[in-house]
Amino acid sequence: MDFRQIVAGMLTVTMFLMLAHMIKRDHFDPPPHHHLHVNHAGRLDNSYSEQNFALGNDGQLWKPDDLTNVVLKPCWSKPVLEEEGSRGFVSFSLTNGPEYHISQIANAVVVARYLRATLIIPDIRGTQPGDWRNFGDIYDIEKFVNSLNGVVKVVKTQPSELSAKNLAVLRVPNRVTEDYIADNIEPAFKSKGNVRLATYFPSVNMKKSDDDWNSVNCLAMYGALELQPDVQQVVDSMVKRLKSLSLKSNGPFVAVDLRLDMLDKKGCQDINNGDVGGSKKCYTPLEVALFLKKLGFDKDTVIYLTQSRWDSSLDAIKDLFPKSFTKEGLMPMDKTSKFLESEEYEKVIDFYLSSESDVFVPAISGLFYANVAGKRIASGKTQILVPANIPPASSASVTNYVSQYVSKKSHMAYSCFC
Structure with a gap:
């Protein structure tokens, strides 16, 4: 064998070894993880039964088995009235948006059942004087009545005999108790014959409860309210579009509750004297963007913001996540004149869309976050x-930022569903 043949042989062996190394690297070595990757297994209705979230340096964010989004089953038994006789009426209005509606409905049902009174289906009041609409404009009346069949008697319209003279108007705290009803509501009901309730919220109380009265609360909060078909169709179309965009980006779609008017009201002040890493009541667009980036969300992540219209202060999010949207850029054109000109419809869309997103990020603490969390827990x-x-130099473990409602199972939804 001459020198040229020896060199040719050596080159052949070298090329073979290099090719073998490339094959091994591509097929056996784990790929470098720098972004959040999501695999979807779709159903025919464009919803998703499985999601596999893998995060950067932390490996698995959630295991695939934990992301099947299996709808939980109600743990409560439907409480049936032992007495059919009605002794008056309970009336009320829904105000301030769906996160309040859920609690207002629950209070009214609990009070009406305790008093053996008939519940009058409420109207819906907006923030401006004279701004009101019928219950059926947003919610499904028949499903509401059927869900409460046997629990409380319900009428769809206010009886003609009901007047201000025989009506006690009472302010009632959220998650009213039997003792409170007996001491503060029943005497007025017996005196006047009818009561009108206005629920107030001394605190956001979503703690678990295992008492017998909880079954009525669970049914009223999670089994009574459903959107009427036209409104549900708009929500579904927006969810479908966001999930379609996220599939193209090979990532999740994230709903962020970020309303600039609420940020101004709360002031976004640090609770822990402004220390980095300390908890706050709310977070600015830039803080939310940096938080998501620090956790490893890819720049192509699709983000829905609950802010009504795009504002220049949201550019801080769009700079890092170009696929960020408000509802005006997602709603079907033939629906905008109806649903974008009404604050009540906008609130409903935000609430239910946040409940359906792949990931939910509450930039504002409060009842919206608490009741969206409840609906999400119920649906898995x-x-x-x-x-x-998050401090710049620290490593960001996503599991440290999962809501305590979930990590500690402290939400009342865990006492309603199993």
């Missing part, structure tokens, strides 16, 4: 991340 969508100002 427990991917809720609470923002924080």
